[in-house]
Amino acid sequence: MVLANAQNIVPEHMMGRYSAVSRLFSWGAMPLGAALAGVLAELGGPRLVFAVLAVVAAAALVPFLRIAGPARA
Known part of the structure; x- marks a missing residue:
């Protein structure tokens, strides 16, 4: 698989x-x-931040x- x-x-x-644009968006x-x-x-509060970001990470998975x-196949 390639x-x-x-x-x-x-x-x-x-x-x-391409590398410059990639760095621009990521940084x-x-x-x-x-x-x-x-x-x-x-x-x-910080608990809300962690909860929201956990949901975002799960959705991105x-x-x-x-x-x-x-x-x-």
């Missing part, structure tokens, strides 16, 4: 731009997530397993 990854999909001459999302967690903690799960 997994599709960026090195197989993105043309070689575009890898630098850019960190302060947004920290701000959201801070607002939730102010409104309901389903699409991840569809993509990274075993190949269907």
